[in-house]
Amino acid sequence: MRDGAGFDELIHPATRLSIVALLAAADWADFAFIRDELTLSDSALSKQLSTLEEAGYVVIDRPLSDRRRRVRARLTPLGRKRFTAHVAALRGIIESSDATLV
C-alpha cells in the first residue's frame, strides 16, 4: 500500500490521517478522546483503528483502571516511521510544486 517515496495510501485517507496525526503527538490516547476530538462515531473509529491495527501501525491496549474497561490506542514504531515518511512525502510534493513555479 506504499509507494517508494514514502507516501502511504493506508494512512492518507482523511479520517485515518487525523487519527494517526493525533496519535503521533501522544504516547497513547483513549478511544473516547479520539472519538470526541475527531467527532467520529464509535463504529467509524473502531473500523479505522482495526484497519491501522491490522497493518501493524497501531496497537490497541485495554488497561483496567478505576474498575472501568478502557481502550487506548498508540502508534507502533512502524506506524510512527510510516507517518513520518508520509508527512515528508507531502512536504516533498509541495516543495516540488513550489520549485516548478519558480
Add this chain to the structure above:
Amino acid sequence: MTNPLSDAEARVALHEVERGRERVIDQIGMPAWYWWGLAGCWIALGVLNDVANAWVIAVATVAFGAVHSAVSQRLLAGRQRSGGVRVRADVVGRRAPLIVFGFLIALAGVTVAAAFAVYADGAEHPATIASVFVAALILLGGPRVMAAIRERARRAEPR
C-alpha cells in the same frame, strides 16, 4: 515519478497533520485540582509556621514535599492533564519540567520574602499572610505557566 497528489491536496493533508498535533498540544496542562491542592497546602504550611512548633513544621514540610513529588511525577509536567491522552515528552518540550520546577522554587522564594516584609511591618502572622498571597499567585500563575508551555510546544518544530 508522478506525484500521487496535487499540491493543494498535499497542503490540505499537511494542515490536518498539524491540526492533529495541536489537538494534543491543547491537552498540555495540570488538572485544576493540582493548583487548588497546592494553594491549600501552601496556606496550611504558612499557618503551621505561625502557630506550630518546629517539629510539627518539619514533619509537615517533609510530608508535603513527599506527596507533592509523588503527585507531580504522575502528572509528568503537564503531559497528562486528563485521563484521555498522554502527550509525548518531545511534544511538551524537554524544558517543561524545569519551567514548572522553577515556578515552584520562585514561589518558595516569594513566600519567604513576603513573610519577612510582613514581619518587618509588624504583622502578627507573617507566614500565614505571605502564604495566602502566594496561594493566589499559584491559582493565577499556574495555569498561565502551562499556557506558556503550550505556546512553546506550538512554536516548536515537529520531530
